[in-house]
Amino acid sequence: MTELDAWVTAFAAEQRRPEEVARWAATTADAILADGDVDLADLRPLLLEAVEEHWYAFLDRLTLPGQPFELVPTARTVALEIARRHLGLPLLLKIYQRAQEASWDFAVQVVEEAPSDLDRAGLLVWFWTKATAWFGSSVEQSVLLHQTETDRIRQRGDARRFEVVSRALGDRSVSPAELSAALDGHPIGVPGHVALVAHALTADAIEQLEPAINAVTRHPGHPRSVLVRPGGREVWAWLAAAERPDTLDGAGIDPTAVRVTIGVGGGGLDGFVAAHRDARAAQRVALAPGRQEPVTAYDDVAALVLVAHDPAAAERFTRTTLGGLADAHHARLRETVREVLTSADTADRLAERLGIHKNTIRYRLTQAERLLGHPLRERAGDLLLALDYHDAFLRA
Incomplete structure (x- = not known):
């Protein structure tokens, strides 16, 4: 050598x-x-x-x-x-x-x-x-x-379609007619638009994007959706509809692989853009560490999206609002508080639905009010928003 x-x-x-x-x-x-x-x-x-x-x-x-x-x-x-x-x-x-x-x-x-x-x-x-x-x-x-x-x-025509849609979403330097032509005749001047964004959590899940979109949109009575493939880990879609699809259960979508978000906008080009903007904004919540839902609609998480724009302030608000209820070992108490605040059931019926004794409900609520320092119904809206933020972004 x-x-x-x-x-x-x-x-x-x-x-x-x-x-x-x-x-x-x-x-x-x-x-x-x-x-x-x-x-x-x-x-x-x-x-x-x-x-x-x-x-x-x-x-x-x-x-x-x-x-x-x-x-x-x-x-x-x-x-x-x-x-x-x-x-x-x-x-x-x-x-x-x-x-x-x-x-x-x-x-x-x-x-x-x-x-x-x-x-x-x-x-x-x-x-x-x-x-x-x-x-x-x-x-x-x-x-x-x-x-x-x-x-x-x-x-496949993806590049041209993506180029025109990007211009529509960006500086609006495209006419409704040109946008419609690029989208194979998809109507732009309709009274309303529904936009969907499917995001793959891993590169291996990219092939599941279009099936996830189809799982939400391909149901009887839904108008035909049009797809745009921007590359990377996303697929975009639009429906010419004034209301979001009622199939939001995410059946057939693996939430560990793909998350779908939905936005609803008005008519015309402005509505087309607004719907997509809201679907993208909903990703801030849909991709949060504590979320496991396959489908998230902007309308359901709008307040949470807004507070999440300032994570430091949102965390301060959440911890201040929840007080001791934010501690990791109080997950059951938080779940019970959410059930009480979002349900019209009496304590007896709620206990029956949850499969626990009604005295357990009352005991947990007493504990929760002690940790909060005030009655449960006081600032109930803030409390629910804080619970949502905690579960999505702060839950260990």
Whole structure:
């Protein structure tokens, strides 16, 4: 074994240590995300994984020469995700450019720290030749994947539809007639619009988005929905209807995979936009840590959406309103208080419905009023809002 071979073997072994891989992945991902032309912050976990896979595979390439090149799996996912977000090829190339620049800086540092008896200039040339070949093959295959996926999306007309809808939702620089044409004749001038947004909680759940929309909209008597695929983890939909669908039970939707939100707007372009705006706003609640509902309508959580815009103030309001009732071990008391405030049943009928003794109801209410410091019906509206916020955002 030559001195270079020995150095490469030792270098690869050192760099395969998990802490070294994690450090290198974080440095490279940060370099990629430093350019803020497009916000890719939500892709950071995917980029970290891609850099790690690239690095392990490249180290194998150094120590086991002659292996055929194969693009690492997560790099394939990155290329496809960029295409599905309707982001162009220049962005994908810029990601690799930033990674290559970070790699050059690292290579120079590594060579400077190599033993003095090695030919450092020759080592840098050798190392960077390997790296350049790796980047070249990775870019070539990533570009092919991106272009293939982009062509597929364009063939479905998603890009054009998304472009027109984005203009309608943004600066309104589109006429109702143009919007309708882009949406295959979907009526814009109707008295009302219902908008839906389906969001996948994980990348693996993206294929469940359209079935989730269909689970809510495809029922007898509902008008036909029109879909827009913006890319990423969402699908949008609109119904030409003045009222939201009455099928809000979420049957057939897995809430651990997909959440659907609904907004209702008036007629015309303004109503089309307002309905989507409310459906997006409802996501603030629908995606909260304590929520498990597959379907959330804006009208049902409007107050909660508003207070959630200022999380710090909302948490202060909630803890002040609930007092000791906010403590983690008082979940049963909070559930009983909610039942009492939202039910017209007497204590006896409520106890029968909940399957507990009526004295248990009275005991819990006495405890709750002691923790609150005032009668239950006093500021009942604030109390219910605080309970909603606690359950959605603060429940451990």
